[in-house]
Amino acid sequence: MLRFLTAGESHGPVLTAIVEGMVSGLPISASYVNEQLARRQGGYGRGGRMKIEKDQVQFLSGVRGGFTTGSPITLQISNRDWANWSEIMASGGEAKLTERVVTRPRPGHADLAGAIKYNQRDIRNILERASARETAARVAVGTLGRRLLEEMGITIVGFVRRIGSVEAALKDNWQANELKEKANNSQLLCPDASAEAAMMKEIDRAREQGDSLGGVFEIHAYGVPIGLGSHVHWDRKLDSRLAGALMGIQAIKGVEIGLGFTAAALPGSQVHDEIFYSPDLGFYRRTNGAGGIEGGISNGEPIVVRAAMKPIPTLYKPLLSVDINSKEAFAASVERSDVCAVPAACVVGEAVVSWELAAVMLEKFGGDSLEEIKERVKQWQLRIRQV
C-alpha cells in the first residue's frame, strides 16, 4: 500500500514527508522533483513569500544512486523564511513577543475554527499548519507518483480553466503534448493566450482593490488502463478517491469529473458516451462526458477532473472579524498574501492526482520492484485487448 504523511509549519525550519510502499528501482532525481516544486512556486498573482523561497527537495532515505530502494523515502524541503521567523516561532507567543501573538482570526481561513477546536489562544498555532505551504511537501510526494506513472505510459497534464470571471476556451483538437506545452508556456498555466491576458488584468484589478481571486483548474490523465478503482465499495471508487484528494488541497471547494455539474442540466443522450469496437482500438468512445470513469472504474478514456478554488482568504481590503481575547470588532490588516494562487493549486492538483493514480495502479497490479509492476501492466494490456 502506498501511503505518506507530511509534517512541518509554514515558518518552521523544514517541511518533511515520509513515503512508504513505493516500488524499488524507480529512477528519481532531486532535479526532477525540483522542476515541479518550481512550477508550484510560479503563477502571476502570488505574494512576497515566493520571492524568498526557492524550494529544493532533499532525499534523506530510501533513494540510492538515483533509484528508489523500496525502503521508506524521507523527503525534506527547507523554509528559507525560517531565518526571519525563528524567534517568533520559538517564543510560542510568550512574554517579550506578546505583540506577535495572533488573536485576530481571518474570515475564510482556519484561524477561528482551529483555535476553538484546539483550545489555542495564539492563532499562529493553527495558521502555521493550515497554510498551503504544506503543499510543497505534497507536490514533492506526488512527483514520485508522477514518475512511476510515466514509467507505465501515463501522462498527467494540468492547466488553468478559469480565474475569477475569465474562462479559458479549449480546442477539441489539442492533443496532450500541445495542451501541456501551451499551459507551461503561460504565466498562469492557461493554454488560451487571450484568456490569459484577460486573467492577468483581472488579477491586477483585484490587487489594486485589495481583493483576491479564485478559479478553476483542470487535470487530464492520458494512458490510464481500463480497470482502476472499483464499483463494489464507495471508498474504492476512483472518482471518489480523486475527488477526496483534490478536496484535500487548501481552498478547493468543488470537484467535477468529466461533464460534472453540466451533466445535471443535460438529457442522457447528450451526456453518455456511446460504445464502439474496432479490432485495432478494441472498445472505444467518440466522446468523453464521463471523464474516463464509469461506475468508479477507469474506462480507458482520458481521465478529466476539474477543481474550483475559492478566493484567497487573506485580504488587503479589511473584512470584519472579532478579536478572540477582547471580543472587540476589528477590520483585519494584512502584511503579506497571495492575491491569486490558482496556477499553484493546479500544480498541487497534478501532484495529488498523480499520487492517487499511482496508488491505485499499485493496488491493482501489485509488485515490489518497477520491473515487476511494469511486467504486470504489460500483461493486463495484452489481456484486455483480447476481451
Ligand SMILES: Cc1cc2nc3c(=O)[nH]c(=O)nc-3n(C[C@H](O)[C@H](O)[C@H](O)COP(=O)(O)O)c2cc1C
Ligand atoms: C497554493 C496556495 C496558496 C495559498 N496562499 C494563500 C495566501 O497567501 N493567503 C491565504 O490567506 N490563503 C492562501 N491559501 C488558501 C488557504 O491556505 C486556505 O484557504 C486555508 O487553509 C483554509 O482552508 P479552506 O480554504 O480549505 O477552508 C492558499 C492556498 C493554496 C492552495
Ligand SMILES: C=C(O[C@@H]1CC(C(=O)O)=C[C@@H](OP(=O)(O)O)[C@H]1O)C(=O)O
Ligand atoms: C508559503 C506558501 O504559501 C503561503 C500560503 C498561505 C496560506 O495561508 O495558505 C499564506 C502565505 O504565506 P505567508 O503568510 O508566509 O506569506 C503564502 O505565501 C507556499 O505556497 O509555499
